[in-house]
Amino acid sequence: MEGKGLKLLLINPVNPGIKGLVCDPSSSFMPLGLGIIAALTPDHWDIDFIDESFEEFSPRPAKLVGLTAFTTNAPRAYEIAAICRAQGIYTVMGGIHASMMTEEVMQYVDTVITGEAETVWPVFLSDFESGKPRPLYQGGITPVNLIPHVRRDIFKYPYVNDLIQTSRGCPMGCDFCSVTELCGKQYRERDVEDVLDEMEELSRPLVFIVDDHLVNNTKAARERAIRLFKGMVARKLNKLWLGQASMNFADDDEVLYWAAKSGCTLILLGIEAETTEALTEVKKRLNLKMGVDSYRASFSKIHRHGIAILGAMIFGMESDGRDELLARRDFILNSGIDAIQASIMTPLPGTGLFNRRKAENKIVLNNYPEDWEYYHFMHATMGTSKLSQEELQETMEEIWLSMYNKDIIRKMMFKTLWKTRNLKAAYWVYGANHNYGRMTLQQLINDEPGGLTRNMESNSGKRSLYLKLTDYILMILYAVSWNKMVDRFKGRS
Numbered sequence: 484m485e486g487k488g489l490k491l492l493l494i495n496p497v498n499p500g501i502k503g504l505v506c507d508p509s510s511s512f513m514p515l516g517l518g519i520i521a522a523l524t525p526d527h528w529d530i531d532f533i534d535e536s537f538e539e540f541s542p543r544p545a546k547l548v549g550l551t552a553f554t555t556n557a558p559r560a561y562e563i564a565a566i567c568r569a570q571g572i573y574t575v576m577g578g579i580h581a582s583m584m585t586e587e588v589m590q591y592v593d594t595v596i597t598g599e600a601e602t603v604w605p606v607f608l609s610d611f612e613s614g615k616p617r618p619l620y621q622g623g624i625t626p627v628n629l630i631p632h633v634r635r636d637i638f639k640y641p642y643v644n645d646l647i648q649t650s651r652g653c654p655m656g657c658d659f660c661s662v663t664e665l666c667g668k669q670y671r672e673r674d675v676e677d678v679l680d681e682m683e684e685l686s687r688p689l690v691f692i693v694d695d696h697l698v699n700n701t702k703a704a705r706e707r708a709i710r711l712f713k714g715m716v717a718r719k720l721n722k723l724w725l726g727q728a729s730m731n732f733a734d735d736d737e738v739l740y741w742a743a744k745s746g747c748t749l750i751l752l753g754i755e756a757e758t759t760e761a762l763t764e765v766k767k768r769l770n771l772k773m774g775v776d777s778y779r780a781s782f783s784k785i786h787r788h789g790i791a792i793l794g795a796m797i798f799g800m801e802s803d804g805r806d807e808l809l810a811r812r813d814f815i816l817n818s819g820i821d822a823i824q825a826s827i828m829t830p831l832p833g834t835g836l837f838n839r840r841k842a843e844n845k846i847v848l849n850n851y852p853e854d855w856e857y858y859h860f861m862h863a864t865m866g867t868s869k870l871s872q873e874e875l876q877e878t879m880e881e882i883w884l885s886m887y888n889k890d891i892i893r894k895m896m897f898k899t900l901w902k903t904r905n906l907k908a909a910y911w912v913y914g915a916n917h918n919y920g921r922m923t924l925q926q927l928i929n930d931e932p933g934g935l936t937r938n939m940e941s942n943s944g945k946r947s948l949y950l951k952l953t954d955y956i957l958m959i960l961y962a963v964s965w966n967k968m969v970d971r972f973k974g975r976s
């Protein structure tokens with residue numbers, strides 16, 4: 484095979500059933516994994532990239548197609564692979580689903596690459612170029628110094644956020660989560676100066692630091708986080724960023740101070756539930772250790788630094804009945820959480836939860852691979868000890884409607900403004916709740932009189948005085964806090 488002119492087409496397939504998730508550039512995120520694959524690919528390959536969040540896949544000439552997929556996107560990945568294979572194009576798939584359901588994926592593509600790709604992608608490419616690719620390569624865990632800077636020129640779509648990863652791994656192994664299985668127990672930190680160099684390559688004003696544990700629970704990890712945040716300030720990066728952390732984020736005032744100073748505006752906290760019983764069930768050890776009574780004080784501490792809280796909550800634990808679900812909703816609305824990720828408990832392959840519920844024959848949507856399309860956390864795939872799968876879904880729709888309606892999310896925005904005194908945090912929180920609303924309520928967003936508009940308001944046409952009045956406040960807030968900054972960057976790749 485000649486070296487020059489080889490075409491690699493990288494594809495991020497998107498489940499067509501969750502278009503609510505990708506209806507707006509602000510809720511569509513670049514697949515970092517494919518940016519790493521591009522960075523690992525030698526120059527004699529031309530790289531093209533399709534993100535179905537923005538553009539539906541259409542066949543085009545290529546020597547090799549590389550697919551990534553979350554579980555919910557796997558059936559769509561298989562459709563695309565079939566089209567490519569029918570045209571004689573070789574297909575390779577990696578990412579979380581390929582790592583957890585390797586044997587299944589091997590039936591649909593020519594080569595599967597499991598785990599982290601840094602060490603095996605070059606080996607696969609070399610085998611491919613010499614005409615001897617194997618059907619399976621196991622990447623395992625990558626030494627952290629081998630992680631390259633993401634190749635960002637491939638991300639040609641108008642994403643609003645840049646994504647970056649500064650560490651991998653999570654020691655916690657929560658029952659419902661596949662991160663420990665994919666990234667290992669060991670917390671692996673990239674060199675701070677290397678991360679800062681990569682941050683200087685980011686072109687967008689909003690940054691999502693995707694680490695599962697931006698501040699791990701050891702002294703050394705806290706010190707590293709502070710060095711990173713101080714470096715961001717020293718290099719005048721001038722970004723607003725969202726990160727992910729555990730409840731211990733609030734433990735250290737110095738961490739909070741430097742996080743805020745470096746642009747941290749919104750922090751996703753894995754809160755999951757507000758009762759000891761529910762946390763015990765999902766083995767959320769860190770929250771149990773801190774105690775549910777500590778939540779409010781932690782939230783206030785974070786708010787005092789001008790940072791808003793995106794609370795990741797799970798509904799549909801084994802012990803949940805209707806009363807428990809409504810109590811969780813009420814806790815969220817009165818707790819100080821600013822933006823809400825209210826997910827349905829979903830048994831992801833590779834987790835303890837999946838293995839147990841499968842063995843108990845409790846998973847209702849279990850016709851794989853077709854049913855993977857429902858594994859996006861907004862569709863009940865099983866029931867609880869007190870609710871059937873349908874009852875859980877119905878209760879969640881009721882809860883989402885009562886949380887994400889326009890009245891409530893505006894009130895939440897004003898509360899955030901009051902608590903954080905940060906206009907940008909308030910507007911970001913509003914946007915996040917609006918996007919979550921559109922995702923979860925997408926089935927109610929339609930032209931029926933009883934439905935919702937895309938703007939999350941009732942289709943009846945009547946608007947409350949509150950909505951009319953707050954329109955003006957919202958417009959001013961948008962103009963002073965957000966508009967110029969985001970518009971300046973729209974469309975930049």
Ligand code: B12
Nearest residue numbers: 512513514515516549550551553554577578596599600661
């Ligand atoms: C950032 C992120 C998001 C972003 C999406 C960014 C994007 N477009 O990819 C947002 C916030 C939108 C998101 C949403 C969701 N997410 Co998410 N997310 C993550 C997170 C925290 C980091 C992913 C990341 O960027 N990692 C960094 C890159 C470099 O790693 P990587 O993608 O794994 O790539 C490496 C390898 O996998 C491999 N690889 C990847 N792709 C390919 C392709 C080829 C060809 C090859 C060879 C190799 C390869 O090589 C890469 C380098 O080593 C992970 C947790 C984690 N630690 O992985 C969860 C995670 C991926 N999300 C998860 C879930 C469940 C979701 C949701 C479905 C639900 C939810 N409430 O979060 C939604 C739906 C998203 C959708 N589009 O369908 C699960 C997925 C589990 C599964 N089996 O599907 C994870 C693993 C977390 C968990 N709780 O278990 N998520």
Ligand code: SF4
Nearest residue numbers: 653655656657660695
């Ligand atoms: S939920 Fe968070 S803490 Fe638990 S295993 Fe996943 S990444 Fe780690």
